[in-house]
Amino acid sequence: MNPSTALARVLVDELARCGLAEAVVAPGSRSTPLALALVAHPEIRVHVRIDERSASFLALGLARASRRTVALVCTSGTAAANFHPAVLEADQSRIPLLLLTADRPPELRGTGANQTIDQIELYGTAVRFFTEVGVPEPVPGAVDYWRSLACRAWAASIMDRPGPVHLNLAFRDPLVPDDSEAGQEWPEPLAGRANSRAWIERPAPPQEPAPMELPPVERGVIVCGDGDYDPLPYLALAAETGWPLLAEPTSNARRGDAASSYRQLLAVPGFVARHEPELVVSVGRPGLSRQLLAYLRRASRHVVVGDPRSFDDPVRTATDVVPAVTAPRDATPHSDWSASWWAAETAARAATDALLDEEEALSEPRLARDLAGQLPNGSLLFAGSSMPVRDLDAAMEARCGIRIIGNRGVSGIDGTVSTAAGAALAHQRDGGGCGYALLGDLALLHDQNGLVIGPEEPRPDLAIVVVNNDGGGIFSGLEQAGHPDFERVFGTPHGVSMERVAAMADLPYTRLEWATDLPKILLGEGMRIIEVRTGRVDSAALRRRLQDTVTRAVSG
Missing domain, CATH: 3.40.50.970 (Thiamin diphosphate (ThDP)-binding fold, Pyr/PP domains)
Structure with missing residues (x-):
């Protein structure tokens, strides 16, 4: 088979071994080898969209909801530029995307060749990993390189801080398989490892570090901002301590006794003055309301739950950054603080519903x-x-x-x-x-x-x-x-x-x-x-x- 087809088929096969199950394709000529390899693979569901921006956000939604890396394919030129807004969202929201942008070979770049732009590091620091894959050639070591690169890119999209990864693939003509080339020999087998194993297998991530035991304060508040994390530990923390749980809708923590009227309560100066917190515990990215951001500034101690290398602290009030938290010893859910918050929440909820x-x-x-x-x-x-x-x-x-x-x-x-x-x-x-x-x-x-x-x-x-x-x-x-x-x-x-x-x-x-x-x-x-x-x-x-x-x- 021709080199462009060989690279595309090997790359797609290895990504499927890593776990790729969904791909989105925006049609174009230079990306033909990738598109054909994807639609031919039995374990990958392919979605086709005529608009690259819509295609990229479709992939974003697929990856966000499934929590799995989704591949995104386009041709050369402005097609790749139209991915950029979705790449920025994936970066900030930590959503795994694998951007496979087709490109012209080096001899056509900088020559005025049609549909050619500089695609090297096109997305800047928004991607976790970038590689200019290089023009495929039937030389020894090429298959090892392609398969190991696919595994590296896959891992970069999901490990540590998940996010987008960019592989720029230069394809020379011919771009479509040619039956007359079926007998062409490569210097090495194109097949991957036996038993459908990935080229590089990685051990399970290490155990999480021990959580921090929170100090025994009465006037604590739990803030759950936007993010894809398990809300149950924070619901349990609220139940054990009686601290109010202020949960933005996309935290998926607005359950049980969460304070659903906190947005309005925190806009009442008298209420805020009577409810100065000693401690705020936050997880995810808070920032949907000015009232909540202002309230974060009022706590003398702000414990952020997150990765110490990359955590969300939009008002820069964090005093501690920890991987997890546990309730203080001898915590009780019954206190004047919790009773006051719950009375205000009940009154605010009733007033809201009556008006609506x-x-x-x-x-x-x-x-x-x-x-x-x-x-x-x-x-x-x-x-x-x-x-x-x-x-x-x-x-x-x-x-x-x-x-x-x-x-x-x-x-x-x-x-x-x-x-x-x-x-x-x-x-x-x-x-x-x-x-x-x-x-x-x-x-x-x-x-x-x-x-x-x-x-x-x-x-x-x-x-x-x-x-x-x-x-x-x-x-x-x-x-x-x-x-x-x-x-x-x-x-x-x-x-x-x-x-x-x-x-x-x-x-x-x-x-x-x-x-x-x-x-x-x-x-x-x-x-x-x-x-x-x-x-x-x-x-x-x-x-x-x-x-x-x-x-x-x-x-x-």
Whole structure:
């Protein structure tokens, strides 16, 4: 076989031995050897997308939900550049991706050859490992090099700090297999090790170091920020100590007795003054609300649970960084501190629900609360950046049985539809239930191509619930709202109905107006769009009323 085909087949075979099960391909000519090798492999499910940005975020969603490395393939030129936003998100969110970018051979670079850019270290420090693989040649040692490189790249994507890895592969013509070359001999066998073993096998990671025993303080707080970690130890810590658990939605720790109204409580100056913490224990990346970040600054001691080489401390208040924690000896869940927090939480929750239930027409906060509360057990919910995830943070009640994820690494608007689709595909392949996405209108418009899926491609069961307030709703609650040019520069009205978007992609469409209709709307199958129309000004006013209502409830 020709050298380009040999490299692609060997590389794909070795990656499958390492554990590769999913790959996303954006079509192109120079990447032909990789695309054909992937679709021919029986153990790899391949997804094809016509848009590289959508393809990259689809891979991101697949990897995020499955917690396994996903391969991503493109041709040379700007195709590889379109991967960059997803690479940045994978870097910050520690999601394993394997970027296989095809390239022109060295003799065509810098010559004005078509579709050629400098792809060497294209993604800079955002990747864990980069290699310019080199032009394949039928020389001794080539197969050993390709197989060992595949194992190194795989390990770099998942070990220590998971993240993206980049292999740049230069292919010379011919790019397609030629039957007449079937008898061409190589100086060494192309096959891998016997019994489907990987070229390099690695031992299991070492045991985790001993956890730190926390000091015996009464006024402790547990903060669970965004991240893919086991929330159970922190729920147990809260149960043993009585310390309030402040859990962002994508921490998946908002269960049991977690304080679901902390966002509003921490915006009440009197409450914060009465609840100065002695100790904060945080895990994941907190940062969804200014109130929570400000509260982190008030503790004299801040214990961060994470890797000492790479941990999240956005306000730089960490005093200790440890791999795990345990409750203090003789900890008790009953104290004046816990009683005070729980009384405030109960009052705030009741005030929130009473206000949101005043009208049957769906407001944005009520939609977030009811959607999260009514999803069937086993569901996956993707929360869009900007207001959807913040409305979940403000209104969602504590519950078990669902998994919530979002692109919180760099919190971009990019690729949200594609990420949600990829996450739903992986979730359902692993036996999970239906997928749901709560997005804003601009996020959907920004990734309309994510709705375009070919007839032969795997399709997720994914209900995309779109809040259409004709623009950028998050800015209506910020300082920019008073500027005379606000509507044009920040509001960005577009006048597009989501029904038109659904028609473009040939998807079922429903408009949802009343809260009582939500349960039956959620029962559909396949990929579909559910539109909820709201007003940006009215939504901002409701959020202010919600805060005022909670303030009165806990200040009386």
